[in-house]
Amino acid sequence: MVNQAAITGGHVLQGLAYAQVRSSDVDRRLSWPHYLARAGMIETLGKVDRQDLALSFLAEASPPGILDLGAICAEIMHQVQASPELDQKTPLRTARTKLRWVALAGDQPGRVQFTIEERGLRTLRLSLDDRPPAAIAEICADIALHDWLLTSLQSLIEASDIGAVPRALVVRRFGPAIDHLLHLWMPAARIDRSVWDALERRPGMTRQWMASVNRIRDQIAAGTMAMLGQSQAGSGQS
Numbered sequence: 307m308v309n310q311a312a313i314t315g316g317h318v319l320q321g322l323a324y325a326q327v328r329s330s331d332v333d334r335r336l337s338w339p340h341y342l343a344r345a346g347m348i349e350t351l352g353k354v355d356r357q358d359l360a361l362s363f364l365a366e367a368s369p370p371g372i373l374d375l376g377a378i379c380a381e382i383m384h385q386v387q388a389s390p391e392l393d394q395k396t397p398l399r400t401a402r403t404k405l406r407w408v409a410l411a412g413d414q415p416g417r418v419q420f421t422i423e424e425r426g427l428r429t430l431r432l433s434l435d436d437r438p439p440a441a442i443a444e445i446c447a448d449i450a451l452h453d454w455l456l457t458s459l460q461s462l463i464e465a466s467d468i469g470a471v472p473r474a475l476v477v478r479r480f481g482p483a484i485d486h487l488l489h490l491w492m493p494a495a496r497i498d499r500s501v502w503d504a505l506e507r508r509p510g511m512t513r514q515w516m517a518s519v520n521r522i523r524d525q526i527a528a529g530t531m532a533m534l535g536q537s538q539a540g541s542g543q544s
Contacts, residue, residue, distance in 0.1 A: 308346035308443070309378050311386045314451060315490050317397065319386055321379030322447050326439045329354065346439065348373075360408040364429045376404055398482035400458040401426055405450035409442045411435055418504035420449070428453055432501070448496050449505065455487055456511055459518045468525065477529040480522050491515055 309323040330336075330349040341347075386392075407430035417433040430449060434442055466479045493512060494502035505511055 309382050311382045317486050319383055321383040323375040323378040324443045363408055364406055397486055403454045403457055407446045409434055418501055445501055452493055456515050473529045476525055
């Protein structure tokens with residue numbers, strides 16, 4: 307099992323866990339040194355249906371007793387968050403999202419299927435030939451980051467009570483996102499452009515992101531105009 311954590315922009319923490327699954331060359335279990343020398347590799351015994359294995363892993367409700375990569379990610383993130391080297395300051399509190407993904411070699415080359423499930427879960431099915439597992443994992447981590455950025459920004463806008471509270475308060479609520487999130491949106495900066503292009507067709511992440519950013523900018527512009535108007539009115543009265 308390969309697992310790691312990364313912090314983006316000094317605030318966004320991600321956990322990553324993955325393994326490569328392949329058929330064993332023999333029909334029996336081998337000694338532990340064989341497996342220890344192949345970190346991140348799971349060897350199956352007997353006949354295994356790859357499609358069925360992939361669909362079972364992507365299923366939202368996983369039966370007990372199976373490999374829980376999500377729990378591994380949660381544990382490594384907890385270890386990072388508990389580190390005394392962090393200042394423990396949280397400028398923006400948002401919900402976590404989870405990306406569960408599989409990549410099948412030779413399965414409809416170029417296929418990218420991204421689905422938003424319930425309770426913060428997303429599933430991703432890829433078909434990318436001739437790429438090492440680490441490169442595929444990096445692609446999925448980048449997709450997960452940008453999905454979280456979009457989800458967090460949209461949630462912030464929904465919770466800002468636009469039209470129900472004074473505009474100055476709305477603008478203040480956008481402050482943490484402006485300071486810590488907006489500059490992190492750099493799709494395809496680290497991954498294959500073809501994968502991101504597929505996501506731009508559906509669900510169209512960048513279109514949704516720009517629509518959200520423009521809505522924030524409109525609120526800031528309107529708030530600025532209102533403040534200027536009040537300032538000019540005050541100057542005229544004096």
